[in-house]
Amino acid sequence: MSRPGQPERSATYAEVFAVAEFRWSWVALVGSVIGDQLARVALSILVFDRTGSAGLSALTYALTLLPDVVSGPLLGGLADRLPRRRLMVTCDAARAVLVGLMAIPGVPLWILCVLLVAVQMFAGPFQSARSAFLATMLTGDIYRAAVGLSTVTTQAAQLTGFVLGGTIVAFIGPSQTLALNAVSFAVSAVLLRLGLRERPVPMGDDPAARPSWWGSLVAGARLVWRNRRLRYLLALCCVPGFYITVEGLATPYAVSVGGGAVAAGILFAANPAGQVVGILLTSRIAPARRMSMMGTLAIGTCAVLIGCVFQPGLVVTVILWLFSGMCASYMPLAQATFVQEIPDAQRGQVIGLARTALIVAQGIGILVAGLAADRWKPAMVVAGAGVLGIIYAAGAARGYRRTDR
Numbered sequence: 303m304s305r306p307g308q309p310e311r312s313a314t315y316a317e318v319f320a321v322a323e324f325r326w327s328w329v330a331l332v333g334s335v336i337g338d339q340l341a342r343v344a345l346s347i348l349v350f351d352r353t354g355s356a357g358l359s360a361l362t363y364a365l366t367l368l369p370d371v372v373s374g375p376l377l378g379g380l381a382d383r384l385p386r387r388r389l390m391v392t393c394d395a396a397r398a399v400l401v402g403l404m405a406i407p408g409v410p411l412w413i414l415c416v417l418l419v420a421v422q423m424f425a426g427p428f429q430s431a432r433s434a435f436l437a438t439m440l441t442g443d444i445y446r447a448a449v450g451l452s453t454v455t456t457q458a459a460q461l462t463g464f465v466l467g468g469t470i471v472a473f474i475g476p477s478q479t480l481a482l483n484a485v486s487f488a489v490s491a492v493l494l495r496l497g498l499r500e501r502p503v504p505m506g507d508d509p510a511a512r513p514s515w516w517g518s519l520v521a522g523a524r525l526v527w528r529n530r531r532l533r534y535l536l537a538l539c540c541v542p543g544f545y546i547t548v549e550g551l552a553t554p555y556a557v558s559v560g561g562g563a564v565a566a567g568i569l570f571a572a573n574p575a576g577q578v579v580g581i582l583l584t585s586r587i588a589p590a591r592r593m594s595m596m597g598t599l600a601i602g603t604c605a606v607l608i609g610c611v612f613q614p615g616l617v618v619t620v621i622l623w624l625f626s627g628m629c630a631s632y633m634p635l636a637q638a639t640f641v642q643e644i645p646d647a648q649r650g651q652v653i654g655l656a657r658t659a660l661i662v663a664q665g666i667g668i669l670v671a672g673l674a675a676d677r678w679k680p681a682m683v684v685a686g687a688g689v690l691g692i693i694y695a696a697g698a699a700r701g702y703r704r705t706d707r
Contacts, residue, residue, distance in 0.1 A: 312586055313447040323439055324448060326497020327432070330490035331452060334394070335459035337486030340470060340479050341401065345418065348476035352411060369419050370661050373426025378654015379518040381431035382647055387500045390435070393428035394491035397421050398484050405480035426654055434649035437641045438501055443589045449638040450581045450631075457574045504647040522651035525644070531705040535640040536656055537698035538600050539633065543663030544691030545603045547684055548573055548623050550668035555680040559616050572620045576627020584631045592635055597699025600636075602629035604691025611685035619681075 318324055380389055400421045404414055440448050471479050526532045548555075549570060556565035584592060606625045614622070637656075644652045667687070674683045 312588055312592075313443040315447060315451055315585070317444055318440070318448045318451055321440065321444075323498050324436075326493050327436070328452070328455065330394075330493040330497075332455060332459055333486045334490045335456050336462055337483040339460050339462075341483035344471050344476040344479035344483075345404075345414075347471050348480075349411065349414075351476070369422035370425055371658050371665075373423045374430070374654040374656075374658035374661070375519060375522075375651075376654075377423070377427040378430035378657070379522070379651035380427045381434050381650025381653070382504060382518065383650075385500050385503055386431040386435040386438075386650075387494060387498045389431045390428055390498075391491045391495045393424040393431070394487045394494065397424050398487035398491065400424075401480055401484040401487060405477050405484055407477045426657065427650075429657060430650040430653045433641055433653045434504075434646070435498070435501070437638075437649060438504075438646060445642065446589070446635055446638040447585060449641075450585055450634040453634045454578050454581050457578050461571060461574055504649070518648075518651050519655075522648055522655050525648060526652060526655065529643070530701070532640065532643055532652075534698055534702040534705060535636055535643065536659060538596060538636045538695070538702060539640060539656065540659055540663040541600045541603060541691060541695045541698065542630070542633070542660065543667040544687050544694060545573070545607060545626050545630065546664045546667050547671035547687040548607065548626065550671050551675055551680045551684060554675055555619065555684070556616070558613075558680050559619065561616055565616055568616070568620055569623065572623035573627035573630070576624040577630045577633070578627075579624075580628035580631030581634060583628070584635075592632075593639070596632045596636055597695070597702060599629045599632035600695040600699055601692055602626075603632075604688045604695055607688030607691070608685050610681045610688070613679065613681040 319328075400417050403409070404417045404421075409417075436448060436452075437445055470482075526536060552569040553566045556569055559565065584595070587595070603626050606622050606629070609622045610619065640656065641649060641653060671683050671687060674686070678686075
């Protein structure tokens with residue numbers, strides 16, 4: 303803790319891990335993220351093996367992402383109405399059962415897709431409850447460090463899941479890999495049930511007046527729109543809609559520079575790897591200094607992509623995309639600050655809305671970049687996204703700085 307009159311010092315990861323409840327939730331996070339990535343790979347392979355259709359395989363992968371757009375705003379508010387630990391345990395238990403049904407050999411494809419959508423619908427309320435619970439469990443820079451550590455863990459676990467996914471599926475089969483994912487959800491539910499202490503349902507200024515489902519949704523949207531600080535923080539959190547184009551165009555970009563599957567894999571990994579490095583490097587900077595750097599780093603995520611206009615080779619491109627990811631280290635801080643600014647009684651609903659905004663921004667960015675790459679070279683599209691991203695990020699950063707004044 304900092305003494306009165308002294309600047310707040312940076313919390314260490316050791317301090318975060320010293321909180322027993324966080325340790326339990328962290329272990330649960332690692333298992334479920336790796337399990338999710340294995341399941342995505344297994345489903346894509348399973349559908350392609352059955353149908354021989356690359357389109358259906360891609361559609362199945364998309365179904366692991368699209369339901370979040372609906373469940374975030376519609377179900378995120380459950381984290382403000384129900385005990386959050388119970389909600390997380392229930393969501394994980396339900397997902398364990400549903401994925402277990404998907405793992406049954408010979409399940410018809412249409413049932414598989416229905417089960418997949420149902421599984422992903424539980425992701426929205428779970429993530430809202432987890433983020434709100436974490437903000438209640440931890441405070442100050444320890445909470446911001448916990449969010450950064452969770453982001454590093456998620457990125458590393460996703461990379462591990464993708465790297466190992468194909469090998470594991472080839473070794474034990476898609477159905478057995480899905481069964482592993484079901485086990486990971488079940489283990490997560492047990493860990494959260496045993497390791498976390500239940501908190502009471504958060505109450506607003508008037509505990510007797512609980513808004514309706516629609517009233518909660520409208521109130522959450524109104525809170526963000528009317529609060530300039532929240533509005534610009536959310537805008538900063540949506541900058542990935544521009545630099546995410548590097549992942550959407552990794553494969554055609556690799557082909558354009560004379561590479562193949564290996565080159566595409568390296569390009570896919572460049573941005574997430576950069577984020578891990580960037581978060582670890584900035585975690586030791588004083589909190590006030592990190593806060594002042596958010597806008598600059600947000601602009602930097604897009605600015606370095608302009609270098610692609612020269613259509614460099616694979617090595618230079620990887621370096622550019624790696625630096626873009628390093629600049630994206632501002633994201634956990636922006637997300638943590640956003641959550642801390644929300645009244646506890648509305649956190650679940652607002653977090654759900656914010657997650658949806660981020661997913662939509664990323665989806666539109668990838669879609670527009672993909673369509674543009676059919677007409678222009680991938681390198682030029684990435685550079686163009688960088689230019690547009692600079693304009694957007696600069697506006698968001700300027701607006702946020704004004705709220706500090």
